[in-house]
Amino acid sequence: DKAIGELNDKNKSLTAQTESLGAEIQQKESAIGQLNQRVEVVSLEQTSVLTQKQDQAPRKAEKEARLRRELEDELARVKEHLERANKDREELEGKVKGLRNELQDKLQVKMAFEEQQARNKDLQAEIERLRKDLE
Numbered sequence: 216d217k218a219i220g221e222l223n224d225k226n227k228s229l230t231a232q233t234e235s236l237g238a239e240i241q242q243k244e245s246a247i248g249q250l251n252q253r254v255e256v257v258s259l260e261q262t263s264v265l266t267q268k269q270d271q272a273p274r275k276a277e278k279e280a281r282l283r284r285e286l287e288d289e290l291a292r293v294k295e296h297l298e299r300a301n302k303d304r305e306e307l308e309g310k311v312k313g314l315r316n317e318l319q320d321k322l323q324v325k326m327a328f329e330e331q332q333a334r335n336k337d338l339q340a341e342i343e344r345l346r347k348d349l350e
Contacts, residue, residue, distance in 0.1 A: 219318070222311045229304040236297040243290040250286060254279045 257279055 216318075219311060219314050222307050222314065226304060226307045226311065229300050229307065233297060233300050233304060236293055236300060240290065240293050240297065243286060243293060247283070247286050247290060250279070250283050254283060 254276075257275055261273075261276060
């Protein structure tokens with residue numbers, strides 16, 4: 216029971232981590248989407264401003280591209296972590312199921328043993344009664 220409780224606690228913890236990572240992924244994806252929009256806006260601005268500030272536009276685009284790559288890399292790391300957490304959760308769920316089955320089997324054996332002991336007790340009482348009857 217304690218092992219199952221611990222596994223359930225760990226499963227709950229992993230589920231909470233999974234949900235947290237899912238929210239983090241959504242935030243990162245939203246940030247990437249915003250960044251993509253920003254990159255497009257910057258690209259449009261560059262074409263019109265290029266004649267005035269030819270050296271500023273490429274640096275800005277490089278910075279935006281670098282930030283975009285960094286966010287995409289972070290998103291990939293978060294997704295990988297989420298996949299590992301999901302795998303761990305699935306493994307724990309399997310272990311919990313196995314432990315439940317094992318405990319169920321042990322309970323059935325114990326119940327059968329107790330039933331046999333009760334029958335033995337009844338038979339012992341019957342033997343004692345018959346012994347008294349013979350005396």
